[in-house]
Amino acid sequence: MEYVIEMLNIRKEFGGFVANDNITLQLKKGEIHALLGENGAGKSTLMNVLFGLYQPEQGEIRVKGNPVNITNPNIANDLGIGMVHQHFMLVDTFTVTENIILGREVTTAGRIDIKKAEQEVRQISERYGLAVDPQAKISDITVGMQQRVEILKTLYRGAEIVIFDEPSAVLTPQEIKELMQIMKTLIKEGKSIILITHKLKEIMEVADRCTVIRKGKGIGTVNVSETNPNELASLMVGREVVFKTEKKEAAPKQNVLEVNDLVVKDTRGVSIVNGLTLDVRAGEIVGIAGVDGNGQSELIEAITGLRKSESGSVKLNGKELLNLTPRKITESGVGHIPQDRHKHGLVLNYPIGENIVLQNYYKKPYSKNGVLNFREIYKQAKKIISEFDVRTPSEYTLARALSGGNQQKAIIGREVDRNPDLLIAAQPTRGLDVGAIEFIHKRLIEQRDNGKAVLLLSFELDEIMNVSDRIAVIYEGKIVAVVNPKETTEQELGLLMAGSNRKEAGEGTHV
Numbered sequence: 218m219e220y221v222i223e224m225l226n227i228r229k230e231f232g233g234f235v236a237n238d239n240i241t242l243q244l245k246k247g248e249i250h251a252l253l254g255e256n257g258a259g260k261s262t263l264m265n266v267l268f269g270l271y272q273p274e275q276g277e278i279r280v281k282g283n284p285v286n287i288t289n290p291n292i293a294n295d296l297g298i299g300m301v302h303q304h305f306m307l308v309d310t311f312t313v314t315e316n317i318i319l320g321r322e323v324t325t326a327g328r329i330d331i332k333k334a335e336q337e338v339r340q341i342s343e344r345y346g347l348a349v350d351p352q353a354k355i356s357d358i359t360v361g362m363q364q365r366v367e368i369l370k371t372l373y374r375g376a377e378i379v380i381f382d383e384p385s386a387v388l389t390p391q392e393i394k395e396l397m398q399i400m401k402t403l404i405k406e407g408k409s410i411i412l413i414t415h416k417l418k419e420i421m422e423v424a425d426r427c428t429v430i431r432k433g434k435g436i437g438t439v440n441v442s443e444t445n446p447n448e449l450a451s452l453m454v455g456r457e458v459v460f461k462t463e464k465k466e467a468a469p470k471q472n473v474l475e476v477n478d479l480v481v482k483d484t485r486g487v488s489i490v491n492g493l494t495l496d497v498r499a500g501e502i503v504g505i506a507g508v509d510g511n512g513q514s515e516l517i518e519a520i521t522g523l524r525k526s527e528s529g530s531v532k533l534n535g536k537e538l539l540n541l542t543p544r545k546i547t548e549s550g551v552g553h554i555p556q557d558r559h560k561h562g563l564v565l566n567y568p569i570g571e572n573i574v575l576q577n578y579y580k581k582p583y584s585k586n587g588v589l590n591f592r593e594i595y596k597q598a599k600k601i602i603s604e605f606d607v608r609t610p611s612e613y614t615l616a617r618a619l620s621g622g623n624q625q626k627a628i629i630g631r632e633v634d635r636n637p638d639l640l641i642a643a644q645p646t647r648g649l650d651v652g653a654i655e656f657i658h659k660r661l662i663e664q665r666d667n668g669k670a671v672l673l674l675s676f677e678l679d680e681i682m683n684v685s686d687r688i689a690v691i692y693e694g695k696i697v698a699v700v701n702p703k704e705t706t707e708q709e710l711g712l713l714m715a716g717s718n719r720k721e722a723g724e725g726t727h728v
Contacts (some may be wrong), residue, residue: 219282221246221409222298223376227276234610235261239276240271240435242411242428244378249400249410251424251441253453255650256622257372257608259433261303261415261596264380267411268300271538279723285477300380303621303648304559305363309356313349317370332625341372345438346402368399379403380411381637384646385419385489386621390676391508397423413451415650417446454652462655464662465554468687469498473670474520474639479529481512481694483520488527489515491694501665502661504685504702512694513674514556517643520672521553522546547576552637554624554628556644556674562628569624570598570612586660605630606656607687622653633660640664643674658684675722678707692716 220242229237236259244250250376252507254260265271267278278285287293293300293585304635307316318334335351355363371379384426385393400410400471401425412424420427420441427444429436429452436452443454451457473495481490490512497503507513518524520531523544533536538546543626547553555561557589563572574583574594582593598612605626616624625645632640642661646654646682662686665671675681682690682702691696 219246220244220279221281223265223279223282225234225277225279227263227266227278228274229259229266229271229622230274232610234408234435237266237430238433238435240430240433242435243411243427243438244411247404247407247408247471248411248425249404251420252411252413253415253420253427253449254429255316255415255432255453255603255652257620258430258453260430261382261659263430264300264382264411264413264630265501268298268380281569294374294376297375297377298380299374299376299378300559301367301371301382301384303383303386305367307355307363307366309354311355312351313353313358313366313369314351316366317373319350321374329686338369338373341369343477345369345372345406346399359392359393360559361388364388364392365399376408378411380413381622383415383648384412385414385416390572390678391420402673406609412703415447417651420449421446427526431455437560450651453622453650460657462682462683465666466506467501467665469501469670471499472496473534475480475530475535475671476516476531477522477530477532479516479519480517480527481524482527483515486670489694490526492529493691493695495689497636497672500665500668501669501686502665502673502684504673504675504681504688505691506675506681506688506710507534507691507712509676511714513691514643516691517553517556517641519642520546521551521555527576547635547637552632552640553633554625554635554640554642554645556647558624558628560619563624565615565617567616568613569602569607569609569619569627570595572600572616573612573627574597576631576635585719601627601634604634613671619623622649625649626653626656629657629660633664637669639670639672641672642676644676646675646677646680649705654680678710681710682707689712 224242226239226241227237228239236280240263262479266273269289269292285296305334313394314331314335317338323330323334331404336350338563347369348364349365349369384396384584388396403410416419421673425442426438427441428438431453476493479490479493480488505513515524519526522541528537533549533551536549538549559565571594577583578589583590601607602612607626608623645657661671666669673684685702689696689701691713
């Protein structure tokens with residue numbers, strides 16, 4: 218059997234920590250090979266070894282049967298290996314073309330020939346069905362489009378083998394569908410793909426084979442046609458995983474959050490929240506369902522004080538919060554698991570221990586007369602790390618060194634531990650594996666059962682259906698319907714999210 222890539226018995230250590238413990242991965246030509254594992258299992262580390270960003274302590278890499286020594290990404294590129302990173306490596310102020318040719322500029326008489334480059338980018342883009350405007354500025358295009366630019370960047374450099382690192386973590390359901398199509402096109406054109414993911418649905422849909430790693434060790438490789446999501450999930454976490462969230466009936470009490478006639482403008486000065494009204498009661502989870510870009514992110518930012526509101530009212534337990542500072546709002550009893558954990562959730566260059574007290578560091582016992590008490594800070598961090606199963610070498614490890622799932626658990630631990638009256642969870646499981654998702658759903662339901670109000674924003678419809686007690690559908694900045702998850706379908710929700718009225722969508726129960 219000829220493999221285009223063979224990674225044989227790869228061992229990678231960081232200090233005393235073994236991230237990859239003698240893992241073997243073999244990629245056939247023309248296949249989509251999934252690499253599955255929990256957050257922090259060592260998937261990205263293994264691919265960073267293949268791409269030349271890390272050097273392994275042991276093991277051998279072969280490309281088309283020949284042993285190679287990949288000491289940096291340029292060598293990987295020369296060998297036809299390209300990588301689409303989870304966090305895009307793009308320059309915001311540059312155009313699509315400028316980003317694609319960066320480091321590989323086309324010159325005529327010593328000058329960059331941008332017209333020729335744009336033409337090449339357009340040709341590759343059309344060949345692979347990527348539909349990207351070569352002249353658009355990165356800061357003006359959607360996340361899904363930015364990812365296409367990353368894919369184009371690898372193809373422009375002549376990649377035959379493309380590594381996708383958690384490619385759907387930041388995409389909307391529609392963009393995920395399009396990405397799956399793009400992958401199939403790449404395979405038709407003779408490329409081979411390694412797909413790092415923990416979304417079982419995606420593996421079942423596009424992958425041919427799947428290699429599972431758990432806690433840094435290779436568990437084995439299976440043919441996707443001969444397995445199922447449950448089997449893959451237990452290989453990944455080492456136990457049975459419950460996909461359906463177990464919860465008792467909600468017993469909602471008084472209103473905790475009351476939003477009335479709220480108007481919020483986006484960065485262009487256009488009203489994106491248009492007279493929105495919503496309430497969340499103590500002891501219930503209200504899910505917001507909507508296609509990305511309908512004002513849900515701005516709504517959450519307005520409630521938490523991260524964005525100014527034009528008019529309307531936001532009350533927590535009857536007290537007006539409109540346009541107060543984020544600190545005043547959190548002190549009033551709001552917990553916030555932000556949509557972008559890097560931008561609004563963590564200070565990546567601080568130790569994870571200090572991130573855990575970001576909401577409380579100025580209070581006793583963490584500080585006295587403006588002087589921080591690090592003993593108390595790290596004592597609290599240790600407690601949350603153990604309680605929320607945050608997998609980190611220690612509480613002194615920098616936040617940026619943790620996997621996405623463990624960063625997320627630390628944020629959730631910090632917010633839940635403060636015991637807020639209203640917990641806002643925006644995309645709380647984005648990019649997480651099934652084990653971590655199950656854990657986070659349990660914690661949200663626990664908050665609800667403790668009589669707290671929970672507002673959940675998610676683009677994963679099955680998460681909204683599974684966890685919410687009521688679903689508020691947002692369309693063009695307004696709540697257009699509130700439905701009971703037990704009495705609606707994904708199809709009805711999809712139609713409501715697209716702006717159909719309730720009669721066309723099929724009568725769900727208004728609650």
